[in-house]
Amino acid sequence: MGNYIQDKESQRVTGPLVLEVRGNSLDDGPGIRSVLFMKGCPLSCVWCHNPESKNPGPELLFDASVCLSCGTCTKSCESGALYLKKKQLIFDRSKCNLCFSCIDLCPSGALERAGKSMTVDAIIDAVMKDKPFYDTSGGGVTLSGGEPLMFMDFASELLAGLKKKGVHTIVETCGIFKFERFMELVLPYIDMIYYDIKIMDALLSERYTGVKSDLILANFRALHELSLKKSPNYLLPRTPLIPGITDTDENLSAIAEFLSSLGIKKAALLEYNPLWHAKLNKLGKDVQDASKSREWMDKKHVAHCKEIFISAGISV
Numbered sequence: 001m002g003n004y005i006q007d008k009e010s011q012r013v014t015g016p017l018v019l020e021v022r023g024n025s026l027d028d029g030p031g032i033r034s035v036l037f038m039k040g041c042p043l044s045c046v047w048c049h050n051p052e053s054k055n056p057g058p059e060l061l062f063d064a065s066v067c068l069s070c071g072t073c074t075k076s077c078e079s080g081a082l083y084l085k086k087k088q089l090i091f092d093r094s095k096c097n098l099c100f101s102c103i104d105l106c107p108s109g110a111l112e113r114a115g116k117s118m119t120v121d122a123i124i125d126a127v128m129k130d131k132p133f134y135d136t137s138g139g140g141v142t143l144s145g146g147e148p149l150m151f152m153d154f155a156s157e158l159l160a161g162l163k164k165k166g167v168h169t170i171v172e173t174c175g176i177f178k179f180e181r182f183m184e185l186v187l188p189y190i191d192m193i194y195y196d197i198k199i200m201d202a203l204l205s206e207r208y209t210g211v212k213s214d215l216i217l218a219n220f221r222a223l224h225e226l227s228l229k230k231s232p233n234y235l236l237p238r239t240p241l242i243p244g245i246t247d248t249d250e251n252l253s254a255i256a257e258f259l260s261s262l263g264i265k266k267a268a269l270l271e272y273n274p275l276w277h278a279k280l281n282k283l284g285k286d287v288q289d290a291s292k293s294r295e296w297m298d299k300k301h302v303a304h305c306k307e308i309f310i311s312a313g314i315s316v
């Protein structure tokens, strides 16, 4: 069991690019799970914890902190995107044509490709290696992203294949999808859905995530109606705690009130993880003003956030 990334370029490309198939996860649903991270998301949250998953296309990650400035990679770069200046490696992204021929030459792992093609069959082969662990732990496979429901046909084929093999399935979603297509293509093949509700206010949602909350909340209501006929754990609302953005008393109270009005008794609050800053730098981007916190969250503050939900009758 372990991590594995597949890149089978020779096979037919049928869907989104895959960032990673991560084995042995204990954080993305019950039991031991494999998590498929797809590339591409309709939101653009200013705090995105997986910024390399936003763009549906392939990207070259460069980690300057581990670069040895040895210059080996420059020999493979015919476009002149990589060169040494004063004994330091310079990466000019504007000249990079994403040929990825530099990656294999790098001795330090400073260069990395984000986004590889995988067929449905290749993904199923990869995750089925851990089937014994799913069976003994009550685990399975979780589709994450990016936004897996951006690729509804691909997700449907993959989930159907997993269900045929008796695998428990979860989809994590930001809530932006066409509900009718979801009903037809995905719903028959999932056991649980983890649903992010980040910001209630429509305008604040638009400011910090790029989209208004209307469709997200409408899809959630519709899914909740459906979940009443399924298991009590079918739908889990989740809110990431982002300093000064989602973790305000106003926002958390509004979310708790919304969930409570639907009779929901369980939700999850996801603690802020400042490590996304380093990921953004690998893409050659700077952290935006809105979410500059580099600190892990104070436990007292997390307890305060939880109390807002608990006092509304929702366990977190």
Ligand code: SF4
Residues within 6 Å of the ligand: 060, 076, 077, 078, 079, 080, 081, 082, 095, 096, 097, 098, 099, 100, 101, 102, 103
């Ligand atoms: S991916 Fe290709 S063009 Fe881009 S830096 Fe590497 S070798 Fe140069």
Ligand code: SF4
Residues within 6 Å of the ligand: 066, 067, 068, 069, 070, 071, 072, 073, 074, 089, 105, 106, 107, 108, 109, 110, 111
């Ligand atoms: S080969 Fe790797 S370590 Fe050497 S200069 Fe290029 S990116 Fe840096």
